[in-house]
Structure formats: structure tokens, C-alpha cells
Amino acid sequence: MSALDRRAGWVFANDTDIAPVQFTQAPYTPWSDNHTWAAYGVPSPLIMSWPDLHFHTQFLTADNTDPRVFRRAGVTTALAAYEIADAGAAEAWTIAADVASRSAHRLDEIANRASHRIVSGDRVRPDAADTERVAARAHQELRYAALRDQHAVASVRSLIAAGDRPALDGEITALGNHLQTRAEQAAARLDLALRMTRQGDEQS
Structure with a gap:
């Protein structure tokens, strides 16, 4: 992570509001789709937003999703991948x-x-x-x-x-x-x- 530009600051610093976002690590459970990859030894963490009112329902459509959630998940995944790839x-x-x-x-x-x-x-x-x-x-x-x-x-x-x-x-x-x-x-x-x-x- 030290290789990142120090001027980048906090990755969500430009958000227009202070949403109640907290990244929490949860124990692994074999109930999600990522379990298939993990069973073959492929690292496959699950990053999701919770609580989700429409989780696993027919109402989980594009208009009921928040683009900020996808952005946060994408940034978090990219940073984790970069840290692992750059690890010595x-x-x-x-x-x-x-x-x-x-x-x-x-x-x-x-x-x-x-x-x-x-x-x-x-x-x-x-x-x-x-x-x-x-x-x-x-x-x-x-x-x-x-x-x-x-x-x-x-x-x-x-x-x-x-x-x-x-x-x-x-x-x-x-x-x-x-x-x-x-x-x-x-x-x-x-x-x-x-x-x-x-x-x-x-x-x-």
C-alpha cells in the first residue's frame, strides 16, 4: 500500500455525504456463490452490503441498488488485490x-x-x-x-x-x-x- 500516491488520501474523501458505512470482517461460511471457487483453492472473499432490504428477492433490480455500494466494493477489492499482488x-x-x-x-x-x-x-x-x-x-x-x-x-x-x-x-x-x-x-x-x-x- 505504501506504493500508492500519498496525495490520493482516503478513497471516499470526495463523497458528498457521510453514509453509515462500516467495513466489517465476518467469518467464512459456505453458503454463498464464492464457496464454489474456494472449494477449488481459489481465494474468493465475498464483499457485500448489509442489511439489504431486497436481498435474494425479485425486487433486487437496478433501480433498487446504490451505485456507491458497487464503487466501495470495487475500490476495496482493487486495493486488496493490489496489496496481495505487490506483497513481498x-x-x-x-x-x-x-x-x-x-x-x-x-x-x-x-x-x-x-x-x-x-x-x-x-x-x-x-x-x-x-x-x-x-x-x-x-x-x-x-x-x-x-x-x-x-x-x-x-x-x-x-x-x-x-x-x-x-x-x-x-x-x-x-x-x-x-x-x-x-x-x-x-x-x-x-x-x-x-x-x-x-x-x-x-x-x-
Whole structure:
């Protein structure tokens, strides 16, 4: 990004209004058209505007769309593509570290969310089978998220020139191993919440 003209400023600086626009990163889900490309290993992020009153309805016509949304999506996509295409070893390492950091937080959130459901659900609706299902699904989600993000971290190797890869290969591998450890720690906390809930049920 440093190669861009500094005079460009903020890409939306000339907009005539201050629209409530916020770019938010959301976890990947296999429900959109981009999943087909991702299944073949092609990077395929989805950039969309939400909420959309006419999403997936017959009213989603040209007159019900906002050209500014297309412009923002186009500028964002172009800048992301430029940053990836222009990335060297230092940029690739920064991307890998950022992905790993966000992944570690996401793994913790998966375990914490499930733990809260197990504990609070046990008080509101004491159904042991339901807590078991919550725990099993969370374990599955942890395994999937950890594996997916490990692959994402490893994929930055493709951005690094062959001659520079040996210098970063160990660090990239260490990031992947760290994510596996974080997933195992998150799973252990989840199991602890489940055991404590079971003990409480037995005592009552």
C-alpha cells in the first residue's frame, strides 16, 4: 500500500455525504456463490452490503441498488488485490501474523460461546443431551476453524519469492502450530465447562 500516491488520501474523501458505512470482517461460511471457487483453492472473499432490504428477492433490480455500494466494493477489492499482488516477504509475514492473531481470537470465541450455552442452558433447560450436542458441535467447529486457518496462514508462502521462503518457513510453520495449540486449549476449556455442568447435575 505504501506504493500508492500519498496525495490520493482516503478513497471516499470526495463523497458528498457521510453514509453509515462500516467495513466489517465476518467469518467464512459456505453458503454463498464464492464457496464454489474456494472449494477449488481459489481465494474468493465475498464483499457485500448489509442489511439489504431486497436481498435474494425479485425486487433486487437496478433501480433498487446504490451505485456507491458497487464503487466501495470495487475500490476495496482493487486495493486488496493490489496489496496481495505487490506483497513481498515482509508483507506476507504481516498478513500471516494478522490471520493467526484473528484466528486465535476466533477459536477462543467459539469455545466461550459454547461454554456459555452449556452453563446457562443447563439452568434454563436442563437437558443433558442438548448440552452434549452443543459441545460436540463446538468441537467440530474448533477443528474446522483451526485447520482452515492453518491452511490460510500457510498459503502466504505463495506470495514469497522462492529464494526468500526458507527465511520465513520456520516462522510460518510455528504460527500454524500455535493455532493448533490454541484450538486444543479452547477445546479443553469447553470440556471443563461440560464436566462442571455434569457434576452440578449429579449433585442436585
